[in-house]
Amino acid sequence: MTRNDQPRRVLIVDDSAFMRASLRHIVGALPGFTVAGEAKDGREAVEVIRRDRPDIVTLDIDMPLLDGIGVLRELRPVPGTAPLFIMVSAFTTAGADLTLTALGCGAIDFVPKASEHFRTDLAQVGDLLRSKLAIAGAVLAGQDGRSRPLPVAAPRPSRPAAAPPAGVTTAGVPDVVVVACSTGGPQTLPELLRPLCPCPVPVVVAQHIPPVFSRSLAASLAVSVECPVVEAEDGKPLAAGTVHVLPGGFNGELVRLRPGVLAVRLTEGGAALHRPNADILFRSAALTARRPVGIILTGMGCDGTEGARALVQRGCPVLVQDPATAVIWGMPRAAIDAGLASEVLDPAAIGRRVALMTGRRE
Known part of the structure; x- marks a missing residue:
């Protein structure tokens, strides 16, 4: 159960009566959560939220x-x-754009739906919503690896890792930067990329995200960061000064086309829970790149930790977001607890640190 053994109270906001009934059924059947009420439009939602103070x-x-x-x-x-x-949005390009705007306005996560007539997709929507509610419950309960009181305290100052992994050095200019992020990533990536970009070497991002949404994420980041951000294409050379977002639903492996030129090979198969998968990206960077640098940002779970291990075994640095600054601290905490963090910093400080590694000057 949740804090004080009380279920988390969930308010359902949707103008579709069918949608409200469907979500009510999903939430009501999930242990640890209860439906606190409903609202059929945004104005009513604001009133109910201020009056009833739901958890989610x-x-x-x-x-x-x-x-x-x-x-x-x-x-x-x-x-x-x-x-x-948690946003419930249309699985379209327009819906993806608005969803990313919502994340920038403070939403923690989203559940895509195919369209306003998606009865055949309710099982998938239910599975996604249950997982997102579990993440929200973990945030509120201070779970997923360590306790944290609510409301969240102001982030503590950035700090070094307790003991950088043996054999890792920050000397030498990187030839690629690989980034892992999940829940909270769309909000956090601009903080990382603004001080880093334009980066003298390619940046490749494995953000857990569905198809369509990755294209909108790339477009949104390009505006926010004011540098080239594209959705990575299979076999196309990675460009210096460009951020390449792996497309949702695909895994990406780095491959060497010729000396000094890397590309991404996209695959749909595999047993990875999340696609794009950061472990796959990081391991391929350790095998293929001359001097890769890994970055692990906010997210639930531990994706990126095993890939970070491969980078560390090569003597390559892995910079990890300070969990105190993360929307979800599972992925950073997993890498830190495994002793793989070369440095633990807030996202902007990571960006500045990697910019120095690449030789970029203001």
């Missing part, structure tokens, strides 16, 4: 009177503090 809100984007983005802008949520917002 599932929030539609396209609604009358006030849309989901408007709700977030009016309430100004802080990720990590109740209520946590």
Whole structure:
């Protein structure tokens, strides 16, 4: 159960009666969670949230009177503090763009749906929503590797790892930077990339994200970071000064086309739980690149830890986000606990540190 053995209270916000009933059934059947109420438009949602103070809100984007983005802008949520917002958005390019805007406005995560008529996809939506609720519950309970009181305290100053892995050196100019992130990644990546970009070497990002959304993420980052950000293409040479976001639903391995030129080989198969998978990307970087640098940011679970181990065994540095600054601290904490973090810093400090490694000057 959750804190004080009380179930987490979930408010369902959607203008579709069918959708509200479907989500009510999913939430009501999930141990540790209970439906706290419903709202059929954004204006009603704001009133109910302020009055009833739910723990979690599932929030539609396209609604009358006030849309989901408007709700977030009016309430100004802080990720990590109740209520946590999980967007339920259309699985389209327009829906993906709006979802990423919602994440930038304070939503913690999202569940894509195929369209407004998606009865045949309810099983998949249910599986995704249950996993996202579990993540939200972990954030509120201070679980996933360590306890953390709520509301989240101000981030502590960046600090070095307790003991950098033996044999790892930050000397030498990298030829590629590989990045792992999951929940909280779309909000955190701009913090990392602004001080890093334009990076003199290619940057490859494994962000756990569905298809379509990765293309919108690349476009959003390009505007935010003001440097080239593209969705990686199979076999196309990686360009210096460019951030390459692995497409959702695919794994990406680095391959060497010729001396000094790397590319990404995209695959759909494999047993990896998350696609794009950071362990696969990191291991391929350790095998293929001359001097890769790994970065692990916010996310649930431990993806990236085994790949980081391969980088460390090569003597290559792995910079890890300070868990105190992460939306979800599971992935950073897993790498730190495994003794694989060369340095533990906030995202902007990681960006500045890697910029120095690459020889970039302001």
